Amino acid sequence: MEFEQKKLAIEQGLTPFLGGEPLANALRLWEAKYSRGHTFALTGFISELGDGAALAAPPAKVLQSLFRALNNPPASLPAHRDRAASTTEAQGSPGHAIHTCTLLVDTMIDRLPPDKGEEIRRYMLDHLERLPQPTPVLNAIRAWLGQRRTIVLPIPETALTRLVNLAYVGLCEYVGPIKADRVLHEAVLIVETANAGSGFPVRRLL
Amino acid sequence: MQSQSLRRWQFALALALVSPAALAASDVSRAAVDTIWLATCAGLVFLMQAGFALLEGGMARSKNAVNVLMKNYLDVCVGGLIFWLVGFGLMFGVNSSGWIGTSHFAPNSGPDWDWTFLFFQMMFAATATTIASGAMAERIHFNAYLVGACVISGLIYPVFGSWAWGGHGGGEGWLKAMGFVDFAGSTVVHSIGGWCALAGIIVLGPRLGRFGPNGESRPIPGHNLSLVALGGFILWFGWVGFNGGSTLAAEVGIGKILVNTHLGACAGAVGSALFSVMLSRPVLLTATVNASIGGLVSITAGCATMEPSHAVLTGIIAGAITSVIPILMAKMRWDDVVDAISVHGFCGVWGTLAAGLFYSGDLFNPRRLAVQAIGILAAFVWGFGVALLSYLLIARTIGIRSDGLHEQRGLDFTEHAELGYPEFQQMQTFNPDGLHR
Numbered sequence: 211m212e213f214e215q216k217k218l219a220i221e222q223g224l225t226p227f228l229g230g231e232p233l234a235n236a237l238r239l240w241e242a243k244y245s246r247g248h249t250f251a252l253t254g255f256i257s258e259l260g261d262g263a264a265l266a267a268p269p270a271k272v273l274q275s276l277f278r279a280l281n282n283p284p285a286s287l288p289a290h291r292d293r294a295a296s297t298t299e300a301q302g303s304p305g306h307a308i309h310t311c312t313l314l315v316d317t318m319i320d321r322l323p324p325d326k327g328e329e330i331r332r333y334m335l336d337h338l339e340r341l342p343q344p345t346p347v348l349n350a351i352r353a354w355l356g357q358r359r360t361i362v363l364p365i366p367e368t369a370l371t372r373l374v375n376l377a378y379v380g381l382c383e384y385v386g387p388i389k390a391d392r393v394l395h396e397a398v399l400i401v402e403t404a405n406a407g408s409g410f411p412v413r414r415l416l
Numbered sequence: 417m418q419s420q421s422l423r424r425w426q427f428a429l430a431l432a433l434v435s436p437a438a439l440a441a442s443d444v445s446r447a448a449v450d451t452i453w454l455a456t457c458a459g460l461v462f463l464m465q466a467g468f469a470l471l472e473g474g475m476a477r478s479k480n481a482v483n484v485l486m487k488n489y490l491d492v493c494v495g496g497l498i499f500w501l502v503g504f505g506l507m508f509g510v511n512s513s514g515w516i517g518t519s520h521f522a523p524n525s526g527p528d529w530d531w532t533f534l535f536f537q538m539m540f541a542a543t544a545t546t547i548a549s550g551a552m553a554e555r556i557h558f559n560a561y562l563v564g565a566c567v568i569s570g571l572i573y574p575v576f577g578s579w580a581w582g583g584h585g586g587g588e589g590w591l592k593a594m595g596f597v598d599f600a601g602s603t604v605v606h607s608i609g610g611w612c613a614l615a616g617i618i619v620l621g622p623r624l625g626r627f628g629p630n631g632e633s634r635p636i637p638g639h640n641l642s643l644v645a646l647g648g649f650i651l652w653f654g655w656v657g658f659n660g661g662s663t664l665a666a667e668v669g670i671g672k673i674l675v676n677t678h679l680g681a682c683a684g685a686v687g688s689a690l691f692s693v694m695l696s697r698p699v700l701l702t703a704t705v706n707a708s709i710g711g712l713v714s715i716t717a718g719c720a721t722m723e724p725s726h727a728v729l730t731g732i733i734a735g736a737i738t739s740v741i742p743i744l745m746a747k748m749r750w751d752d753v754v755d756a757i758s759v760h761g762f763c764g765v766w767g768t769l770a771a772g773l774f775y776s777g778d779l780f781n782p783r784r785l786a787v788q789a790i791g792i793l794a795a796f797v798w799g800f801g802v803a804l805l806s807y808l809l810i811a812r813t814i815g816i817r818s819d820g821l822h823e824q825r826g827l828d829f830t831e832h833a834e835l836g837y838p839e840f841q842q843m844q845t846f847n848p849d850g851l852h853r
Contacts, residue, residue: 382625383625395843
């Protein structure tokens with residue numbers, strides 16, 4: 211099965227359980243981490259979706275649905291034009307914002323020595339309650355910070371801005387404000403280049 | 417023959433000068449000269465605001481430069497109005513109790529001299545108010561700062577001023593009656609400003625990352641040392657009016673006051689440099705500028721009543737104070753952006769003691785020293801106490817501390833939507849689209 215067809219099958223399999231932005235995020239997660247893996251890697255995919263609280267349905271049921279979709283004939287998959295339309299709609303959407311935000315914070319942290327990077331992650335985990343967000347969202351952010359799992363829940367842009375700021379405050383605490391400014395600035399430039407054409411300007415998170 | 421004729425002319429001139437008409441004319445011209453001198457000095461003291469703005473602006477990061485300038489600019493405006501409205505009356509109104517002035521509020525009429533005096537004192541109030549600005553830079557809400565400035569210029573400064581200098585409208589302040597010597601305000605203006613700053617930084621807390629997780633001090637350098645140096649020079653220049661004008665008259669003794677003032681500043685800077693050399697530390701520009709201002713602050717109390725050699729000694733010790741106190745402040749995790757507390761608060765204390773110690777013709781008089789100590793203590797208790805309560809109240813009501821996002825973006829962006837250097841500010845710590853109004 212071709213990559214695009216496989217993706218459409220995953221989408222079809224997830225549709226009974228997810229819609230809108232969570233579905234788009236889940237597809238992005240599959241694309242980033244599981245699209246090149248064997249079919250049995252889908253259990254990990256479903257497990258990660260469950261950790262992010264995106265899925266309320268029993269994992270076995272979701273897995274069954276995904277297998278069925280992957281085994282269906284290509285003709286039964288959603289039309290390409292529908293898919294293209296949904297992709298266009300997602301440009302500049304919260305999904306892109308989340309992706310940009312996590313990329314920015316990861317880039318900031320990656321620019322530090324590993325021990326400092328870990329300190330910043332720990333600092334962010336310890337101070338996550340500063341973000342006035344529902345528990346599932348905070349859990350999803352914890353999973354991203356602690357286990358590098360992709361966030362698949364929608365998060366408002368203002369909260370993402372606060373998340374970037376939390377990383378900045380952590381940088382100030384552990385490496386000082388002068389270096390924090392420089393690291394943030396350099397990370398913004400890197401993400402701007404890497405994210406060009408994503409439809410979501412990274413500066414909106416500052 | 418020629419010398420005889422000259423003597424005759426001199427005699428005739430002397431006769432003319434002592435005649436009633438000539439005397440009256442002399443009084444008028446005397447008042448006019450005094451007015452010109454005091455108005456000029458008031459202008460020089462006003463120029464000190466520019467000095468403060470440059471010094472503090474240069475010591476702040478570029479993303480907070482506009483905020484610092486705006487605080488300096490507007491505290492003069494707000495403070496000027498408040499001082500005219502209530503401050504002048506509290507400080508110089510009829511002071512029969514010795515504790516507070518009770519007349520001359522929002523003055524609209526009065527003798528000519530009162531306007532000159534009010535104008536000069538208004539500039540002093542602005543100086544006391546603006547001292548706190550630099551210490552609290554880079555993390556205080558603009559509105560909260562302005563409310564604090566109103567409290568300083570409308571209550572804290574004038575009430576203490578009425579104790580030490582009160583009596584223009586009648587009566588006498590209790591400290592003044594005890595013989596407290598503070599010629600131009602080492603304590604009245606500078607220490608009071610310094611103690612208000614101390615209260616402010618305690619309530620505010622340090623800037624993000626100023627101290628590491630283990631308490632280590634992390635210096636946050638200012639963005640423009642040229643501005644710092646220029647600000648230092650302008651302040652020094654303005655001090656000519658600050659101390660020279662405190663005679664409140666065009667007197668022949670002004671020369672010595674100005675020499676002492678200048679020597680105090682020179683000795684402060686040299687004292688600090690020597691201190692650094694002795695400790696094998698680099699002689700920093702910011703420390704040197706601050707030390708010269710510390711020298712000026714310390715000589716302010718006794719510049720009219722001490723000999724130049726003592727002025728030098730006073731300045732040298734002030735230089736050492738400006739080198740030592742910031743280290744102690746950092747150990748306490750108190751973040752004073754411009755070291756205003758050591759320069760104004762502590763050098764003010766030393767200068768007031770020095771004015772008692774080195775009082776010309778009455779050196780080291782323990783009684784005088786005790787009075788000076790009482791004045792210093794009273795200034796701390798009143799200035800720090802009321803400022804602490806005020807800032808705590810401000811924090812509880814309108815909020816005083818900018819949050820982390822504001823510190824990331826810089827207060828220029830979050831408080832003023834304006835950048836100090838729009839064409840050169842390269843750091844991407846905020847979304848520039850937010851500036852489009």
